[in-house]
Amino acid sequence: MKTIIEPFRIKSVEPLRRTTPEDRERLLDRAGYNLFLLDAEDILIDLLTDSGTSAMSTQQWAAMMRGDESYAGSPSFYRLKSAVQDLTGFRHVIPTHQGRAAERILFTVRCRPGHVVPNNTHFDTTRANLEFTGAEAVDLLPAEARDTQARLPFKGDMDVPALERLIAERGPAAIPMVIVTVTNNSGGGQPVSMANLEAVREVTARHSIPLYLDACRFAENAWFIKQREPGYAGWTPRQIAQKMFSLADGCTFSAKKDAFANIGGFLCTNDDVLAQQEKDLLILTEGFPTYGGLAGRDLEAIAVGLDEVLHADYLEYRIASTGYLGRHIADAGVPIVEPPGGHAIYIDAGRMLPHIPHAQFPAQSLGVELYRHAGIRTVEIGSVMFGEHAQNELLRLAIPRRVYTQSHIDYVVEAILEVNARKDGLKGYEITEQPAFLRHFSCRFRPV
């Protein structure tokens, strides 16, 4: 059979609350046209993020009941540690309350003013945490990958010659680590090839620079390698993931993505001295090293999720359903970041709405219109989020894991195509109030 179905059935459901167009007009006005300021109950389909929004499985809920809440030495921690070590091979597993806490601890211990840390593309919290230590965050994506329309199989790959140049210019001593983000979220959810990881590994090893994975979406990346990279078709997703981790010296991980957990993360390393420094800081800010700011039940949910996410039928469905949304809108003329990524589709609103100047936020306009038209929430990744540094005006539709069915996605496709049919009438927005930094979370707008 060629139909790819959701590889689960539904045991517990949550009702969706419908609003009328008049309600939504009023709610938008009240929220200053900022979708972050809407109440979740006023949203029909929420594609704001795939982070912490997964549906957990029966096995995860069952495991949560055996969560052991001991302050020190909980068996739930040892179950998590063994799941992480089996997957990654790393010696030290340090739990944290989410991904950015792992980043903060790693960077606080390793980074100083004068340091520079390259990444294929830093996620915004990663960049912010690095800059907070005084270090410089540099993105090394090849020029061809910046073209939203280029259909490259591994558009998340790091630019290895640029990495070599950076090391030659700044010297290895100024580079405390190199990070590769799999998949590359800010670059469109695009995968990184094993060959690229191996090439980066070769360079970092030659200069004795530690290589870290920002591994939030490691399983989705592994599936793309299996499908697209010669030599891996016969490998299991677990074998591919194990090889990816074996090339690195450590990782940061947000369990809110590919571990199907609603909260959690961890930091791994093979370096005993570094692990001790990290655990000392962990105790100061997150908690004892066998819980790291999480409840024992969270550790259990993550341990089970790390196994489930590597099931081939899940990954086949996951990547196919993201591609389904992408192809259905792109083939009908809506420009997206090509090819479809793993966890999200990014509409190129700058290209779709050329009559709205960047300074009037075309992706914000499209996001507001999708909510107004159909109750769908998305997130702007463009000039609202990055100001003058924005490379593109994108609207991200992130797909929560195991939450929405194909008919929900069909509804999203229909809504986007209806808005696309009258796109020339969409207007720009201007900002009326904004905070000093990370303005996208709380600024207010007015239609121009």
Ligand code: F0G
């Ligand atoms: N790294 C990447 C690549 C991410 O996508 C995120 C979070 C983090 C680190 C931080 O993890 O949220 O657990 O602290 N991304 C979410 C998103 C928020 O919507 O893309 P966290």
